[in-house]
Amino acid sequence: MPALVGLWRRVPAAARYQIKCLTGNLRLSSAVFYSTQFPSSDVTVQYSHGLPVITLTLPSRNERCQFTIKPLTTTLGTFLTDIKKEDRGIDVIAATSTDDTKFSNSTLMDVLLMNDFKLVINNSTYHVQPPSRDKPCPQDSSEMDTIKTLVHRLYAALHQEEYQLNKEQELLKRLDSLKEQLQPLEQMKSMILSKSDAKTTRLMWIGLALMSTQGGALAWLTWWVYSWDIMEPVTYFITYGSAIAFYAYFVLTKQDYVYPAIRERQLLNYFYKRAKTQRFDVNEYNRLQEEFAETEESLRRLQNPLRLGLPIEQLNEKE
Template identity: 25%
Template sequence: MLSTAAPQACPVAPAAPSAQPTPTPSPVPIQLIQRSGLINLILPLPNAEKCSFTLYPNKTVKDLITDIREEERPNSLVLLTDKNGNRISHETPISQLLNQPFNLVIDEELFSVEPFKIVQTTDNVLGNPDLLEIASHGYHEKIKAMLLKEATKRPFMNYSEYERWCEQFGMSKEKTHQLSKAFHKIGLVLHFHENSALKDIIFLKPSIVVDAIAANLNIKFQTREAPLLRSELHKLLPLYLPLNNVKQDLDVRAEKKAKRWMAGALAYLTVQFGLLARMVWIDFNWDIMEPITYFVGVFTMMGGYLFFVLYNEDYTYKALENRQRMLALKKLYISEEFNWQKWNALHQKVLTYTKLLNVDLEEEVKGLQSATIPKTLQ
């Protein structure tokens, strides 16, 4: 639930008249327009154009100021004050800011913002009367469920098939079209109704289309917090890369030890086979050796069952090798005093940052002189 408390205000110390002129109220009004459930602030730019800033409830005043400065105002003085002239804190949530009127000061201009005078747009497809009627009957939820279920089977479908679904609920072609536009707008599906080549196709998995376009155009998507995330990543790399190099070296040594153990097991089985063969054909005979070989086989089967009981996985050669590798790695961690928990915490953070930034780790470590580039990122 959004708080209804007044925004946090910080008293502004009176400045000397020569240090900062008193802001002049701007003759250009600021509009607040609501689109798709979100409030947009329409602000004039220095080039006489207007720019729309979306006021996300979970953002803060600091985010809004940063967005304003990025639009042709990089060196501007931007701050928000209440009607009494007290500066509003940067940490104030947008949801709390919109509870009462406030002033937006940009350099020497003062813009008055009235949150209670929000203009409701009528061009929003989600507010179409036909869709309101569909929603009142719950048809959209049923068709949405059908589309989601169909998306698990195939990536796209014909628009004519979608029309037949809607006809089952007695929907007209116009209502069917408006509903597809609404589903397209919220990102449930992709339907390019204005494109003659694609209007007969509904893409049930929008992510596939977006990924395909991005791959063909060599586009890498990044979040708006990319500079901050990259800065945090660069702070972690000098701590992470040396530990990762040590871990890779220990992994290689543990792998070699596991291979040697498996080779030793093969040598043991070879010697066992030779001894049993000699005892069958030279020292004794099959009548004497048959129960001995039976017990050797049962003992081996019991060993496999014990492996399953201890480690909760099937007894296979690969599982046995992995188990030996893990045991060797554990001993190496102890003998080399390797802090695996610290490495794992840093590793998870690095993976998160590289995924959000959509970058390769080796590209990020270029230019960092305090660490070496790892061969692989496990």
């Protein structure tokens, strides 16, 4: 802000007056001002105190209405919207070039008023001829670009705090809305996950019991029923069969036979089956979680002390 103040002081007095005329005493806004006059049928453009004044006839009341435009901040969409607000009887309104090419709503009025254009209101078409403006020399154009850059920087400096507050409120409202949407899904997910985890744990214990039973049966057959000479080939084929089963698992899942990964895979399998039964939308839950994380990250970046212009030590003391 001090740098902008210093830059503003270095601007000549004539340039300051021109900036104030263009921006309305530095209160940069897209609002327009109007006044009603005597009836007429054409659309005229005049300049008053450096600002263009567009006078047109409202179709419903057949009254003349003046709109004072701030060309550097007012867009065509804002201008047309204000005309419709003034006369509710307008159904169709648009601005086109002389060759019937429609202008977008984001077009600045400063650009529109450089050349002749057509204004279409309902079934009437008006040919608008703005007053000619002298073409600036390259030096004047460079100075004007500098002034425009200064205006934009001043606008950003004057409205930065307001924009950040509005954006912060918007992000906080979005977080509250996402929390309300996630709360029932979180409860359902917790219930499904707890039941799936219990079933997976039970399956792990069943596997341990089966392996223990197999080891006990082989020991009983080795020492009490048969001898080691008879059971050795049996244990070999059991071991080889286990190796085949592990390799088949790798071929089917493209993963190593690692017990934590197997447990996680089985848990997810049970979870998705139960979620389908309970009609739990996993994709919607993941989408809301991603949007919640993105909103939190945006809020954290917005509240960054560098963006707020606060010393980092001051923020640490508050924490």
